[in-house]
Amino acid sequence: MSAEKISVLLLLAVIGSHAAPNASECDGLTKRLPTKDLNKIFSNWVLVWGVSDREEAIDMLPNVSSSHVEFKLLPDNKTFSYIERNMFNHNLSSCTTYFIHMTVPSNIETELQTLHADNIRLEKGRQPVEYNDTGAVDFYESCSDCLLLVYKSSRFRYLLSYKEEGSHRDVEQHKAAHDDHRKLAECLGFPKKKPYVYDRVADFCHKKSAPEANPDNQS
Ligand SMILES: *[C@@H]1O[C@H](CO)[C@@H](O)[C@H](O)[C@H]1NC(C)=O
Numbered sequence: 588m589s590a591e592k593i594s595v596l597l598l599l600a601v602i603g604s605h606a607a608p609n610a611s612e613c614d615g616l617t618k619r620l621p622t623k624d625l626n627k628i629f630s631n632w633v634l635v636w637g638v639s640d641r642e643e644a645i646d647m648l649p650n651v652s653s654s655h656v657e658f659k660l661l662p663d664n665k666t667f668s669y670i671e672r673n674m675f676n677h678n679l680s681s682c683t684t685y686f687i688h689m690t691v692p693s694n695i696e697t698e699l700q701t702l703h704a705d706n707i708r709l710e711k712g713r714q715p716v717e718y719n720d721t722g723a724v725d726f727y728e729s730c731s732d733c734l735l736l737v738y739k740s741s742r743f744r745y746l747l748s749y750k751e752e753g754s755h756r757d758v759e760q761h762k763a764a765h766d767d768h769r770k771l772a773e774c775l776g777f778p779k780k781k782p783y784v785y786d787r788v789a790d791f792c793h794k795k796s797a798p799e800a801n802p803d804n805q806s
């Protein structure tokens with residue numbers, strides 16, 4: 588095959604992978620999590636890919652070294668906690684933790700409706716910080732040990748893709764997975780910007796990222 592033909596094929600491949608998703612592709616990608624599958628979220632998650640729709644948030648993404656999320660059903664079975672711990676520039680003192688409470692939906696719709704935060708508490712470097720913004724989440728269908736959600740405050744939206752803690756070190760850094768995320772982002776109206784991508788090794792605010800480095804294995 589001539590070099591010219593090869594470069595045409597490569598060019599086509601590049602154009603193909605960057606084509607905007609059409610409406611039917613978007614329908615396939617934007618499937619919300621069914622309410623009956625809400626149990627799937629109750630675990631520990633590591634952010635592996637993320638984008639935002641606001642310039643300030645986009646500028647901050649490269650400084651995020653890790654973001655860990657824990658969803659836990661509370662004993663009343665009616666509420667769950669949503670704890671997000673973010674570390675910036677590999678600096679433990681920079682850790683920012685959001686403690687959010689949400690209500691388990693009681694209606695069994697075919698898909699999960701937007702869930703709203705009942706309250707949000709924020710700590711920076713273990714000190715409480717005043718926080719008065721709203722928070723809401725849309726969960727999307729994803730692979731079996733993955734979590735895909737859109738977090739909405741009054742000012743920002745984030746599209747966030749998580750891998751279950753434990754398999755976060757063998758995350759697919761491959762273009763194919765990122766292409767699907769990028770397409771979903773486009774379908775949901777996010778600007779085309781460089782995403783956050785986890786480096787697979789950065790530690791979390793409350794524990795090491797390598798499982799063998801957490802001997803007591805508490806979570
Ligand atoms: C949408 O794009 C997909 C994948 O590129 C293609 O297979 C499908 O035929 C397209 N559908 C429409 C309605 O254009």
Ligand SMILES: *[C@@H]1O[C@H](CO)[C@@H](O)[C@H](O)[C@H]1NC(C)=O
Pocket residue numbers: 646647650676
């Ligand atoms: C990101 O971190 C760098 C280096 O610490 C800092 O100079 C910069 O202001 C940070 N950017 C944002 C948006 O916080």
Ligand SMILES: *[C@@H]1O[C@H](CO)[C@@H](O)[C@H](O)[C@H]1NC(C)=O
Pocket residue numbers: 662663664
């Ligand atoms: C919550 O659900 C679990 C498992 O379904 C059940 O064993 C437990 O009794 C429930 N607790 C309450 C307070 O309803």
Ligand SMILES: *[C@@H]1O[C@H](CO)[C@@H](O)[C@H](O)[C@H]1NC(C)=O
Pocket residue numbers: 676678679680681712
């Ligand atoms: C770590 O973060 C804290 C809190 O944001 C900051 O005061 C400190 O200067 C940072 N340390 C380094 C080495 O950047």
Ligand SMILES: *[C@@H]1O[C@H](CO)[C@@H](O)[C@H](O)[C@H]1NC(C)=O
Pocket residue numbers: 719720721741
């Ligand atoms: C939150 O507090 C800030 C500053 O204290 C204020 O400007 C803003 O209007 C408040 N937002 C809401 C939603 O109450």
